[in-house]
Amino acid sequence: MAEIIDIANPTRTQAILNAYGLHAKKKFGQNFLTDLDVLHGIVDTADITNEDYVIEIGPGIGSLTEQIARAAKKVLAFEIDTQMVKVLGETLKDYDNVKVISGDILEMNLPQIITEEFGETAHVKVVANLPYYITTPILMQLLRTNITWDNIVVMMQREVADRLNAEVGTKAYGVLTLTVQYFANAQLAIEVPATAFNPAPKVESAVVKLTPLVPQVIVDQPERLFGVIKGSFSHRRKSLWNNMLQTYGKDTYIKEKITAALKQATIDPSIRAERLDLTQLTTLYLALREQELTQ
DSSP, X not given: OOOXXXXXXXXXXXXXXXXXXXXXXXXXXXXXXXXXXXXXXXXXXXXXXXXXXXXXXXXXXXXXXXXXXXXSSEEEEEEOOHHHHHHHHHHTXXXXXXXXXXXXXXXXXXXXXXXXXXXXXOOEEEEEEOOGGGHHHHHHHHHHSSOOEEEEEEEEEHHHHHHHTOOTTSTTOSHHHHHHHHHEEEEEEXXXXXXXXXXXXXXXXXXXXXXXXXXXXXXXXXXXXXXXXXXXXXXXXXXXXXXXXXXXXXXXXXXXXXXXXXXXXXXXXXXXXXXXXXXXXXXXXXXXXHTTOOO
């Protein structure tokens, strides 16, 4: 029986790239993981069992996909690069529990696809080496979409990982921090050096585990809450008052409503949004809603 050589084995990875004339495409943020210890660590962090249905984003040549497929019940991998889709048809041909979907996950109806492929009661996890150039949009979609996740375990640029648990008042603290805090607990699970990839990126990476939580203050329309948060951070160096005027308008009538909302929320108009925590911003949102200012 022929020895099974993992796709992530550096020699096999290079052989696959050579065979198909492939190279990492910057426009898709491609870097191929060739460190099996890191890949095994990702699968272990996600606590994948043979009862789990897993979403993967950006499988590339299938290095991580292969490791997930060995542990999971079924894997649904989304790949935007049509050339890679063809390669995956060959590299993953021995895994009948993997389905590759060609296209941009940001443009897909993910809840519908998950229901069709996994069923309505499936235990769903996300495990991915995310394309770094669209890490934030993908995280936003995964967290805000009406899907019940068991957990989300993703590789990302270390700088972005640090933003997920950033402290109030720091440079890294912002809209992404607050979105994650509303939906999940974020844990930095693995630090990944550039040498774990082919080619080696110019940045350090990290694997983060997001575990769903029940928000401390639940709002019935989270998208409106995040609209307020985004507007509050629209110009980080400006005061909350100035950002709100830019968001809602400068009419005397509007100013009165903003003033009333800030007073109700006991927030100083001159403060910057980066000095406010999630509870304070949620209180502000509820006050603005009473003034009929949220959109």
